[in-house]
Amino acid sequence: MNNNFYITTPIYYVNDKPHLGHVYTTVACDVLARFHRLDGRDVYFLTGTDEHGLKVKQAAEKAEMDPQSFTDKVSQNFRDLCPLMNYSNNDFIRTTEGRHIKACQHLWNLLVEKGAIYLDTYSGWYAVRDEAYYGEDELTTRADGVKVAPSGAEVTWMTEESYFFKLSDFQDRLLKFYEDNPRFVMPESRFNEVKSFVKSGLKDLSVSRTTFDWGVPVPGHPQHVMYVWIDALTNYITALGYPDEQNDLFKNFWPQAIHVVGKDILRFHAVYWPAFLMAADLPLPQQIFAHGWWTIEGQKMSKSLGNVIAPSDLIARYGVDAARYFMLREVPFGSDGDFSHLQAVNRINNDLANGLGNLCQRTLSFIYKNCEAKIPQPQVFTKEDEGLLNLARTATLEKVREELGQFRFHRAFEQIWSVVDLANGYIDSQAPWALKKTDLGRMNTVLYVLCESIRCLAILIQPIMPEKAKSMLAQLSLPENFSFDQLATPLQPGVVIPQPQGIFPRIETPEHHVG
Ligand code: MSP
Numbered sequence: 414m415n416n417n418f419y420i421t422t423p424i425y426y427v428n429d430k431p432h433l434g435h436v437y438t439t440v441a442c443d444v445l446a447r448f449h450r451l452d453g454r455d456v457y458f459l460t461g462t463d464e465h466g467l468k469v470k471q472a473a474e475k476a477e478m479d480p481q482s483f484t485d486k487v488s489q490n491f492r493d494l495c496p497l498m499n500y501s502n503n504d505f506i507r508t509t510e511g512r513h514i515k516a517c518q519h520l521w522n523l524l525v526e527k528g529a530i531y532l533d534t535y536s537g538w539y540a541v542r543d544e545a546y547y548g549e550d551e552l553t554t555r556a557d558g559v560k561v562a563p564s565g566a567e568v569t570w571m572t573e574e575s576y577f578f579k580l581s582d583f584q585d586r587l588l589k590f591y592e593d594n595p596r597f598v599m600p601e602s603r604f605n606e607v608k609s610f611v612k613s614g615l616k617d618l619s620v621s622r623t624t625f626d627w628g629v630p631v632p633g634h635p636q637h638v639m640y641v642w643i644d645a646l647t648n649y650i651t652a653l654g655y656p657d658e659q660n661d662l663f664k665n666f667w668p669q670a671i672h673v674v675g676k677d678i679l680r681f682h683a684v685y686w687p688a689f690l691m692a693a694d695l696p697l698p699q700q701i702f703a704h705g706w707w708t709i710e711g712q713k714m715s716k717s718l719g720n721v722i723a724p725s726d727l728i729a730r731y732g733v734d735a736a737r738y739f740m741l742r743e744v745p746f747g748s749d750g751d752f753s754h755l756q757a758v759n760r761i762n763n764d765l766a767n768g769l770g771n772l773c774q775r776t777l778s779f780i781y782k783n784c785e786a787k788i789p790q791p792q793v794f795t796k797e798d799e800g801l802l803n804l805a806r807t808a809t810l811e812k813v814r815e816e817l818g819q820f821r822f823h824r825a826f827e828q829i830w831s832v833v834d835l836a837n838g839y840i841d842s843q844a845p846w847a848l849k850k851t852d853l854g855r856m857n858t859v860l861y862v863l864c865e866s867i868r869c870l871a872i873l874i875q876p877i878m879p880e881k882a883k884s885m886l887a888q889l890s891l892p893e894n895f896s897f898d899q900l901a902t903p904l905q906p907g908v909v910i911p912q913p914q915g916i917f918p919r920i921e922t923p924e925h926h927v928g
Pocket of ligand 1: 422423424425426433434435437438463645646648674675676677678705706707708714
């Protein structure tokens with residue numbers, strides 16, 4: 414396995430405030446970034462904002478601001494999310510930065526040099542909301558007679574002089590590449606959609622606009638700005654120092670790139686982006702994962718329905734770590750999911766308060782009260798003790814690694830929670846409170862095994878719930894931040910632990926919140 418790991422989120426449009434959908438992707442990437450760092454890899458994790466295009470320009474006009482001041486303001490909302498949601502990103506890129514404009518223009522010139530871009534005129538049905546042209550056959554007519562794109566966005570007929578990218582030249586190369594790289598797009602069902610789209614024939618792609626000016630100017634032809642997607646996709650290499658391909662970041666990380674995106678923007682990442690890179694003779698990313706969409710209590714999230722879930726609301730209700738856990742535990746990452754507060758409360762209370770929280774509280778309070786607050790000295794381990802210790806110290810990490818390698822967050826967390834369940838069952842069956850009267854030596858062994866399980870659980874949950882993990886480690890008088898190879902370093906008996914504090918509070922049911 415290569416030791417470098419580069420993971421990216423989509424860059425978010427700044428015409429909107431951040432919501433659940435945005436934090437979902439970034440939290441997923443953050444969990445992977447943290448996991449791989451703890452697993453001993455060199456990780457580079459990128460997120461940022463997509464600040465050009467007609468949509469942003471129109472949002473700025475609506476706000477009666479010039480586009481740059483508008484994007485400065487709205488981009489800040491996304492940047493503020495990084496500490497709020499506890500993202501461990503290495504960089505935050507904005508497409509209005511000088512380094513990015515330089516990278517886009519360099520790539521553009523290269524594509525022109527290679528004969529992959531030419532000038533022509535373009536007419537077609539354009540949806541401002543999607544920043545995309547649609548074919549006649551993709552449109553439907555609404556009851557009020559207005560033509561709309563499959564996304565529901567209104568389209569208008571536009572004609573403009575435009576540069577084109579020779580996408581049609583890349584059909585065979587793309588199909589060959591997909592065949593040679595059967596895990597390039599995940600999940601597989603989405604990969605099949607991408608392949609059939611490419612097989613059905615690729616038309617050249619209009620890659621410049623003259624109808625507005627909020628974009629990267631085309632070198633030598635500044636009445637054209639670059640199509641927002643050519644601009645946006647380039648962010649992934651700008652951040653690694655492109656066009657300086659000798660830069661260490663670019664050399665080490667670019668060929669290892671994994672792009673995590675929502676299913677709606679897969680085509681741009683799995684078809685257009687690889688074609689641009691092929692045309693420029695640049696290496697392609699390793700993989701693209703397309704996740705599903707959240708609806709809110711059965712409905713699309715939208716401002717007009719007033720059901721948009723703001724990250725600040727999630728944090729206020731559940732705390733950052735529990736919110737991070739819930740999002741990735743509840744729904745398989747490639748599938749669509751429906752969000753409800755009731756589900757969130759049930760999940761958090763069940764897995765965190767009753768499951769993990771209870772395990773810590775029961776064990777540590779017992780030790781605090783009955784063992785002079787010291788980690789007990791174990792005696793001989795039974796088969797059962799060894800079973801739990803082995804699951805916590807070695808077997809679970811292997812399974813989590815395997816599941817996260819397939820982006821199956823929910824299954825990875827299930828593996829970790831099988832340790833929680835086993836340990837909770839163990840405390841019931843071993844009943845240290847009864848052993849206290851009959852066999853102090855065995856009681857100490859049982860409590861030690863439980864502390865070891867808690868220690869390993871704290872290490873394993875670090876990528877998902879970094880703050881809760883820290884609190885758990887502190888309750889065992891351990892410092893924060895353990896890499897996974899420290900799973901094998903057992904607790905020292907005799908160490909004094911602080912008075913236990915509840916780490917995973919129960920959440921009231923939503924009815925109580927609303928009232
Ligand atoms: N700017 C482009 C991406 C360019 S990447 C080179 C863009 N931005 S976006 O802000 O509209 O969307 C960003 C991401 O948020 C997308 O991956 C999209 O799928 C995701 N989501 C937006 N709403 C969502 C849900 N309701 N649920 C899950 N994810 C959603 O597209």
